[in-house]
Structure formats: C-alpha cells, structure tokens
Amino acid sequence: xxxxxxxxxxxxxxxxxxxxxxxxxxxxxxxxxxxxxxxxxxxxxxxxxxxxxxxxxxxxxxxxxxxxxxxxxxxxxxxxxxxxxxxxxxxxxxxxxxxxxxxxxxxxxxxxxxxxxxxxxxxxxxxxxxxxxxxxxxxxxxxxxxxxxxxxxxxxxxxxxxxxxxxxxxxxxxxxxxxxxxxxxxxxxxxxxxxxxxxxxxxxxxxxxxxxxxxxxxxxxxxxxxxxxxxxxxxxxxxxxxxxxxxxxxxxxxxxxxxxxxxxxxxxxxxxxxxxxxxxxxxxxxxxxxxxxxxxxxxxxxxxxxxxxxxxxxxxxxxxxxxxxxxxxxxx
Numbered sequence: 581x582x583x584x585x586x587x588x589x590x591x592x593x594x595x596x597x598x599x600x601x602x603x604x605x606x607x608x609x610x611x612x613x614x615x616x617x618x619x620x621x622x623x624x625x626x627x628x629x630x631x632x633x634x635x636x637x638x639x640x641x642x643x644x645x646x647x648x649x650x651x652x653x654x655x656x657x658x659x660x661x662x663x664x665x666x667x668x669x670x671x672x673x674x675x676x677x678x679x680x681x682x683x684x685x686x687x688x689x690x691x692x693x694x695x696x697x698x699x700x701x702x703x704x705x706x707x708x709x710x711x712x713x714x715x716x717x718x719x720x721x722x723x724x725x726x727x728x729x730x731x732x733x734x735x736x737x738x739x740x741x742x743x744x745x746x747x748x749x750x751x752x753x754x755x756x757x758x759x760x761x762x763x764x765x766x767x768x769x770x771x772x773x774x775x776x777x778x779x780x781x782x783x784x785x786x787x788x789x790x791x792x793x794x795x796x797x798x799x800x801x802x803x804x805x806x807x808x809x810x811x812x813x814x815x816x817x818x819x820x821x822x823x824x825x826x827x828x829x830x831x832x833x834x835x836x837x838x839x840x841x842x843x844x845x846x847x848x849x850x851x852x853x854x855x856x857x858x859x860x861x862x863x864x865x866x867x868x869x870x871x872x873x874x875x876x877x878x879x880x881x882x883x884x885x886x887x888x889x890x891x892x893x894x895x896x897x898x899x900x901x902x903x904x905x906x907x908x909x910x911x912x
Contacts, residue, residue, distance in 0.1 A: 597638040597706065604678055604702040612673035630699045637703050644741065649707040650714075653685040654700075657731070659692045674698035678705055691731040712822060715769050717742040769845050770798065771818075771825050775838040776805060778813035785814065788835045795831055796824035819846075855881070858906040862888045865903040869910070878907035 610617040641649075656675075660667050671679070671686065675698050679686055682705035686696065721741040729735055777785070789800045799819040807813045816836065820828050825843070832838055851870040858867055865888070866881040880903035888899050 594635075594638045594642045597641060598635050601634045601638070601699075601702045601706045604682070604705050605674065605698050608674040608677035608681070608698060608702070611677045633699055634703065637707070641707065646707075646741075648709045650710050650712060651684065651704045651708045653687040654679070654696045654704060655689050655691075655733075656686045657689060657691040657693045657695045661694045670694050671696060672698065675701045678702055681705075682708070683711075684708075689731075689733070691733065693729060693731070695729075695731070695735075714742065714744045715822065717744050769822075770848055771820050771822060771843055772846050773818040773820065773825070773828060773832065774842040775816050775832060775836070775840065776807055776813055777816055777836055777838060778807045778811040780814075780837045784836060785816070788816070788831065791831050791835055792818055792828055795827050796820065797828055851877070856907070856910060858903055858910065860899070860902045860906055862892070862894050862899050862902060865899070865906075867903055867907040869907065876908075878904050878910075880904055880907070 606617050606620050609620045613620065656671050659670050661670060661672060663672070670693065672694065675694075675696050678684065678698060678701040679696075684701060684704055689695070719740055720743050723739045723741075725737050727735040727737070780788075785802065789802075792800045797818050797820045801817050803815040803817065805813050805815050816832070816838075818828055818832075829841055829843075832841055851872050853868055853870045856867050856869050857864050864884070866884040868879045868881060870877045870879070880900050885896060885899045885903065888894055889896050
C-alpha cells in the first residue's frame with residue numbers, strides 16, 4: 581500500500597491524505613478481525629479500483645484547494661452481501677466500525693444491499709472537518725457520479741463546492757454580539773437548547789448561567805415549571821449560534837444534573853444597532869441606538885448608569901431619563 585503511494589508523482593499533502601484514508605480502513609478491518617493493524621490484509625480495498633478511488637479523491641481535494649468538508653448522513657441499505665469473508669450483514673463490520681469511530685451518521689433506507697463501502701466511509705471520515713453546512717452559502721460548482729447498482733432511489737453521489745457568504749464569515753468565530761455581527765445577522769438562525777431540572781440547587785443554576793454566558797451563549801433564562809409528582813422545577817433555556825452549541829451542551833451536562841437536552845432551530849430578526857456615548861450632567865453614558873424602518877430607539881446601557889449611581893448621589897431613574905433624552909438628540 582505505502583509503496584504504491586510513495587511512487588506517485590504528487591506532493592506531500594496528497595500522500596498524507598491518501599495514507600489517512602487507507603489507515604482508517606486498516607484500523608476498521610483490524611478491529612473487525614481482532615488482529616493487529618500490521619497483520620491486516622486489505623482484500624477488496626487493495627483492488628485497483630479502491631486505490632484509484634482513494635488517490636483520486638486526495639488529488640482532487642488538493643487541486644481544488646479545499647480546506648473544509650461537511651459530510652451529510654450516508655444512506656445505507658439493509659440485508660447481506662457476499663464478499664471474500666463470506667456473507668456479511670449490511671453495513672459490513674468495517675463500515676460500521678468507521679462510522680462508529682469517526683462519528684459518521686448513517687441513514688438507513690429500504691434499499692436491499694450495501695450502499696456504503698468501507699472505502700467510501702473512510703473517504704468521508706478522512707475528509708470531514710465540520711459537522712454541519714454553513715448557514716449561508718452560495719453554490720459554486722456541482723459534481724455527480726452514478727454507481728453501477730440499481731436501487732429504488734437514484735444511486736448517485738453529489739458533491740458541491742460551496743462558498744460562505746459575507747454574513748457567515750462575519751458571524752463565524754465571534755462570541756457575544758458585536759456590532760458587525762448584529763447588523764449582518766439580522767435574519768439569522770439560532771439554536772434554542774432546553775432542559776428541565778428538578779434536582780439542581782440555586783447555586784448550581786446560577787453558576788451554570790454564568791458559565792454559559794461566558795462561553796458564548798447569546799442569552800440564558802430560567803422558567804418555573806412543575807414536573808412529575810408535582811415537583812417545583814426550572815426549565816433552563818439557552819439561545820446560541822451553531823459554532824458554540826456543542827460547547828454549551830458540554831457545560832449543561834457538566835455543571836447541571838440534566839441527562840438530556842432538547843434543541844431546535846429558530847429564526848430571529850434583530851434591529852441594526854450601535855453603541856454611542858452621550859454627555860449628561862451626571863457624566864458619560866453608553867447608549868444602545870437601534871434602527872427600524874427610519875425610526876430609531878435609544879436604550880441607555882445598564883452598566884454605565886450603574887457606575888454613575890455608585891459613584892455619586894444620583895438615582896437610577898434620573899440618570900436613565902437624562903441619558904435617553906440626550907441620546908434622542910443625536911444625529912441619525
């Protein structure tokens with residue numbers, strides 16, 4: 581295997597990617613046979629067509645300059661297949677091992693026969709760098725290839741070359757709502773995470789909220805509910821973006837007593853906003869200015885007012901009203 585790859589007139593990236601795909605198959609076959617990896621015989625994967633598949637994919641990915649790959653759930657059939665090992669169930673052990681080890685999702689269909697081979701699963705596992713598609717993107721190119729087997733549905737593999745839009749790039753990697761993010765994500769998608777808690781202490785819930793907000797949650801709130809046996813409890817809800825969802829779920833499992841989390845996508849409309857400063861007789865105050873259909877709304881920032889009220893003899897409402905009045909006089 582390695583001798584064949586080393587003979588290729590290719591760069592190191594292609595070789596490393598091809599080796600990675602073969603290694604994934606080797607590990608899966610070793611686990612299926614209960615043998616050390618160096619004793620595995622590749623059988624079908626050693627065939628010329630499998631070598632061509634793996635090396636061609638590596639060359640293609642390198643030539644296109646692909647940096648990120650998202651893999652949709654792999655459609656698999658049912659039943660049994662005949663191979664050099666005898667009669668095996670679908671998915672075959674090597675494919676099942678690859679899916680389990682690398683977190684590939686399988687979607688079982690009513691097609692009789694094997695739809696995902698170990699080679700195909702290894703290619704998907706080696707290439708995948710992200711779990712989901714970008715929320716906003718444009719399709720640059722589309723490629724399709726048809727298999728020889730006949731199934732109920734079209735036996736076609738489709739690959740799309742996607743380019744993230746400016747909105748996605750602006751949102752990606754940001755934590756709490758920045759001015760640029762809020763303006764660009766005015767009609768974006770968010771995740772809502774929910775869990776019901778009847779055995780967490782108040783201190784535990786307070787710490788969990790702090791940890792969630794520090795980790796990038798857009799908002800966190802508790803709702804009083806009654807659970808089974810009329811137990812007073814709380815529903816913990818979290819609003820977040822896709823890039824921090826898994827991290828926030830980890831926090832929920834570690835810092836609360838939950839054993840399950842519900843999640844669903846929601847759409848939101850957010851007003852364009854910016855933070856401006858106004859000079860009041862009490863001092864400088866940060867004001868959030870929001871715009872909607874040629875109208876503006878001004879909301880003094882709590883922390884600015886709090887700082888003024890703690891530093892001098894001024895009541896909160898007076899400082900708030902003064903800041904809002906001055907903000908309404910700002911030019912749009």
